Amino acid sequence: GEDVEQSLFLSVREGDSSVINCTYTDSSSTYLYWYKQEPGAGLQLLTYIFSNMDMKQDQRLTVLLNKKDKHLSLRIADTQTGDSAIYFCAENLGVNRDDKIIFGKGTRLHILP
């Protein structure tokens, strides 16, 4: 079946690294995404990783993909107050499934002073 699981909450001190984890079930996923949602706003694409990659780095963001375990993580280095938001993991099910995108329930990141 199609399912994306994430922990619901994460608290991190300002300046520390945040690591948000996600597991997915569909082995045919082509892309995996991290979206950020700030209060009262829509989802904003943060980064993506192609399913044949195991790591992608983009400034303060590092995405790690373990395809064998179907585990995806997002690391935010030097977490700042502006990073406070809900982070959604999502998978693209591929061309045979019309590129349908399945979202997790989101992880709320809270920044401690």
Place this chain on the structure above:
Amino acid sequence: EAGVAQSPRYKIIEKRQSVAFWCNPISGHATLYWYQQILGQGPKLLIQFQNNGVVDDSQLPKDRFSAERLKGVDSTLKIQPAKLEDSAVYLCASSPERRTNYNSPLHFGNGTRLTVT
């Protein structure tokens, strides 16, 4: 470029009433999506349009929900009659092409928050 525009931002109605939401996608984007985001959950796809044709409406509760994109640009989503469980944020998204990939990611609007009392 201007983003995806949605209106209204908020709507409060009583159960059994009707409501309509409007979406204007990014100019030139062929594909338009309506998502329902219930509090504490991720977005769930309701319907996907490619230009003015429906690609996927398998998750749309068709007994009460309807959507149209008559000229392949703006879209409206209607609920008639509304139920308490329809309380959610309704997000519109668009993408340049039918294939959503790194070249054609989803761009979301800010959503319409619906409260059904």
